[in-house]
Structure formats: C-alpha cells, structure tokens
Amino acid sequence: MSQSAASTTATWVAIALVAGAALLGCDRNARYIRDAASNDPARQVPAAEWLALHPTPSALDALQMGMQSTHLDVRVASARAIAATGDTRAMLDASRILRADALGEHPKAAEKALEGMRAIGGPALPDLITVALLATEGYVRALVRGTIAEALVSASPAERRAATVSLLDGVAESDADLYRAAYGALVAFAPLVQDELVDLGLAHQNRRVQISTMMGMADAACVGAGPAIARFLVSADAVLRAEAARSLGALGVTAALPELQRAATSDPVLDVRKAARAAAAAIRALLPPDGDSQP
Structure with missing residues (x-):
C-alpha cells in the first residue's frame, strides 16, 4: 500500500471512530433522557444526576416531568439537572416546586429541597426569601439564610434586584410576624444588596418600607448608604x-x-x-x- 493510500485509510478510520463515539454519546443521552422521564425513581434519579453532569437542552422536557414526581429525591435531582442547562424559565418553575417542599412539615425534606434550590442559585432567590419569611423551624430558617447569602454572592444584578423586591414586599406586609421576619432578613442581607436597597427601598412609595430600609441599613452598618439617607434630612x-x-x-x-x-x-x-x-x-x-x- 502506498503512503498516500495508508494516510487516506487512517483518516477514514479516525472519522469513523469519531462518528461512532458521537453516535454512542447520542444513544447514551437518549437513554438517560428516557429514564429521566420514566415514573421509576430508581431510574430517574441516576438519569438526572448524569444529565446534570452532561447538560443538554433536549433533556428539559423529561426533567420537567421529573419535577412532577411524587418523590422528593427525583424532584431535587431533576432541579439540579435543569440548573445545569441554564434555562431560566425551567429553573424558575423548578424553584417554585421546591419552595413548597421547603415549606413542608419535615425539616429534613426542607433541607433536601434547599439543596436543589441552591443548585438553581440566583433565579431561586425570590422563592428562597419566601421560605426565609414563612419557615417556622429555626433549623430551616438558618439553612435558607445561608443558601440566600451564597446565591446573592454569585447572583446577577437583575437577580439581586428581584431578591430585594421580595424582601421589601415582606417589609410592606401588615402582619407583625411576617414583618419581623422580613426586617430580620433585610438586616441580614443588607450588606449584599446595599445598592439595590438604596435604589428600591429608599425610593419606595410606601413610607413604612422607606423607614424600614433606613433602619435596616443602619442596623447592618451599611455606611455606604449614608449619602442616600442624608438626602432625607430635607x-x-x-x-x-x-x-x-x-x-x-x-x-x-x-x-x-x-x-x-x-x-x-x-x-x-x-x-x-x-x-x-x-x-x-x-x-x-x-x-x-x-x-x-x-x-
């Protein structure tokens, strides 16, 4: 065989190997997507875990079916895989489902739900704040505050604004218990959303929210908000x-x-x-x- 023919043969062999690997990958993707959409938790959880490591938009429909599962493990694994795709709308839907789990009666179930919301990150912030305001278990409140702080650090500006709006909505509530929870959260997270509080809280149409924003930033030692607060002296x-x-x-x-x-x-x-x-x-x-x- 001539050198040219050998080179051509080697090229075609390489192409065949690449094509075979691609087909094998497609077959594996298809199998895991089918498993993720099944009603068998023993198949759904490992499939969702694999898809979280190998995200593909083509798996979204199957993963959203997993979010409707009656098994929390399936919902959490599906939420992680959805988060890996980066699809904001799907992440918001998954977050809302896990919010209900996090507000359930069982702290351990809430802990697991919060793991899924942590994977979603910034898009889950409004729902995480809802959990922080409504949770009755101290253990869950502590967990969700840590999750919120972690999400705020990596959140986009739009996500921080959405989180701040949720905080301010809580402060605007007339229910005393809800207000106390919201004010405590505002103080806890004020250093992470100081600019958003200045823009949204101090400019709020509700005087109670404006006052609470000033008080909260003072309690949180947000010295950088001083010039904005000083404008209210007139x-x-x-x-x-x-x-x-x-x-x-x-x-x-x-x-x-x-x-x-x-x-x-x-x-x-x-x-x-x-x-x-x-x-x-x-x-x-x-x-x-x-x-x-x-x-």
Missing part, C-alpha cells in the same frame, strides 16, 4: 427626616454632621430636632477631641 415628610437623622447617627456618618446640626436647630418639627441633636451628639462623640495632635 424631605417634606417629618417622619422620614427624623428617621434619617437617627439612622445617620447610628451609622456615624460624619459628612452629615453639618446638615444634622442645621436640622437640630432649625427644623420646624420637635421630634426631628430631637433626633438630629441626638445623632449629631453621637457623631461628635466619634470624632477626636479638638486640639489632639496627629501621630
């Missing part, structure tokens, strides 16, 4: 002016001292003047005494 609403003064004092925003001193003497409302005086005094206490030499 608000037409005396309640907002007073809360702005209190929050600025709690944050120790020295740049706001001149405005606080002005409000302490010239604001027409006594409560605002008192709040501004107290805030100014708290900030002055943080400053070095006059005449101290610098090292």
Whole structure:
C-alpha cells in the first residue's frame, strides 16, 4: 500500500471512530433522557444526576416531568439537572416546586429541597426569601439564610434586584410576624444588596418600607448608604427626616454632621430636632477631641 493510500485509510478510520463515539454519546443521552422521564425513581434519579453532569437542552422536557414526581429525591435531582442547562424559565418553575417542599412539615425534606434550590442559585432567590419569611423551624430558617447569602454572592444584578423586591414586599406586609421576619432578613442581607436597597427601598412609595430600609441599613452598618439617607434630612415628610437623622447617627456618618446640626436647630418639627441633636451628639462623640495632635 502506498503512503498516500495508508494516510487516506487512517483518516477514514479516525472519522469513523469519531462518528461512532458521537453516535454512542447520542444513544447514551437518549437513554438517560428516557429514564429521566420514566415514573421509576430508581431510574430517574441516576438519569438526572448524569444529565446534570452532561447538560443538554433536549433533556428539559423529561426533567420537567421529573419535577412532577411524587418523590422528593427525583424532584431535587431533576432541579439540579435543569440548573445545569441554564434555562431560566425551567429553573424558575423548578424553584417554585421546591419552595413548597421547603415549606413542608419535615425539616429534613426542607433541607433536601434547599439543596436543589441552591443548585438553581440566583433565579431561586425570590422563592428562597419566601421560605426565609414563612419557615417556622429555626433549623430551616438558618439553612435558607445561608443558601440566600451564597446565591446573592454569585447572583446577577437583575437577580439581586428581584431578591430585594421580595424582601421589601415582606417589609410592606401588615402582619407583625411576617414583618419581623422580613426586617430580620433585610438586616441580614443588607450588606449584599446595599445598592439595590438604596435604589428600591429608599425610593419606595410606601413610607413604612422607606423607614424600614433606613433602619435596616443602619442596623447592618451599611455606611455606604449614608449619602442616600442624608438626602432625607430635607424631605417634606417629618417622619422620614427624623428617621434619617437617627439612622445617620447610628451609622456615624460624619459628612452629615453639618446638615444634622442645621436640622437640630432649625427644623420646624420637635421630634426631628430631637433626633438630629441626638445623632449629631453621637457623631461628635466619634470624632477626636479638638486640639489632639496627629501621630
């Protein structure tokens, strides 16, 4: 055989091997997709686990069928595989299903559901916050807060905004228990969504939400929010002016001292003047005494 013929033969052999491998991969994909859509958990779970490692959009229909399974293990495995595809709509649907599981009666089932929501990540944030607000078990509340914090770190700007809207919706609720849970979550996550709270919380149409946002960022030591809060010292609403003064004092925003001193003497409302005086005094206490030499 000539060298040219041998080279041609080798090329065709290589092509045949690649084609065979591709066909084998397609056959394997098809088999796992069929298993993922079956009603047999013993087949569905390993199939979904394999598809999570080898994501393909063609598996979405089968995985969404898995989300309708009566077995939590199947739903969680299917959610992980859906997350691996990156399909936002499918992830949102899966998250809503797992949210119901996370709010069930059994903490261990909630823990498993949260594992699936953790895999979904940012798109699951509104549902995770709902769980944080409604969960009654302390163990579940602690787990979901950790999951939220993890998701916020890697979330997109749009996902952080959606999470912030969910927090603010909770703060707007009139139910006292729900408000307390929402406010606690706002304080816990304020450092991770500070910019979103400034944009959405301080600009909210609900005064209660605006006040809670100021208080929450002060409790969370979000010093960077100081300039945005200071703008409320000249608000037409005396309640907002007073809360702005209190929050600025709690944050120790020295740049706001001149405005606080002005409000302490010239604001027409006594409560605002008192709040501004107290805030100014708290900030002055943080400053070095006059005449101290610098090292």
